[in-house]
Amino acid sequence: FDPACYWGDRECDLAMLSWYPDLPRQIYDGYQAVWPLPDGFSQRLPVYQLYYLLNRANVFGGHWPGDAQFAIGQLLDEDALGASQARPA
Secondary structure (H helix, E strand, O other): OOOOOOOOOHHHHHHHHOOOOOOOHHHHHHHHHHOOOOOOHHHHHHHHHHHHHHHHHHHHOOOHHHHHHHHHHHHHOHHHHOHHHHOOO
16 A cells, blocks of 8 residues: 555656656556556656655755756756747747
8 A cells, every 4th residue: 555645647656657767668558558648748747757856855855856956947948848939039
């Protein structure tokens, strides 16, 4: 049993799993076979990962606050958001 269980968006779980590259590909393939992810998951993934980074920064400290700050900077980067393409030249 997970002592920190909660009800939430299923994409959160997959965002956390993506930090463990040694997990078998069958986990993701099985997930897609039973309940395919909606379009745009890869774009939402960094936002869901930020939740876990902030949680770890709060609980563990260490390098996690810097990792969270870096991730926030990446999310706010105009190129990452495509904002530079939306502005008139």
